[in-house]
Amino acid sequence: MEPFFVSTAVGFGVIFAAELGDKSQLMALTFATRYRPWPIIAAITASTALVHLASVLLGAAVGAALPTTAIAVVAGLAFIGFGVWTFRGDSLDEDEEQKAERAGRSVFLTVAVAFLLAELGDKTMLATITLAARDDGFAEIAGTWLGSTVGMVAADALAIVLGYHLGKRLPERAVAIGAGVLFVLIGAWLLVDALLIG
Secondary structure, rough: OOHHHHHHHHHHHHHHHHHHHOHHHHHHHHOOOOOOOHHHHHHHHHHHHHHHHHHHHHHHHHHHHHHHHHHHHHHHHHHHHHHHHHHOOOOOOOHHHHHHHHOOHHHHHHHHHHHHHHHHHOOOHHHHHHHHHHOOOOOHHHHHHHHHHHHHHHHHHOOOHHHHHOOOOOOHHHHHHHHHHHHHHHHHHHHHHHHHHH
């Protein structure tokens, strides 16, 4: 059970940090300024579980086909890239803002579809694939899926609660810088581990 718990904790921490200041978190904040929190959280949970399941399966398939050191080096470089991406910041484009504002009768369906589309190819999806590529067995893959899903939902729930109560007063730039630093540190640690220790 230890690999499961370790993978869950790592998945949670990495994806929670990745989601801070991400466009899907900004979408959650936007939805929360107009609608009750529970349908939004339920929709985010459903779409995140689906996207991250596909991500860990893809990552596990890639991981089985490549040597461990190569995976660790690529993972380290990817996380440094995620850090730079996070420093740059994320924002909603006009179309995404309009979708968040137009959510009508079915808030659950609107939010679920919006998040599903926003997550395809996003850094949280790529980070989940990268984590799963390093996993060796079912327990680790399941842990990565659970941890990454819960980490993203927790980060978005934080935005929803704050958005619901405080509106749009979050210091987005400070959050993005903090998350970017975490990514660069994780990437550097993976590279050191792969090249010097492994």
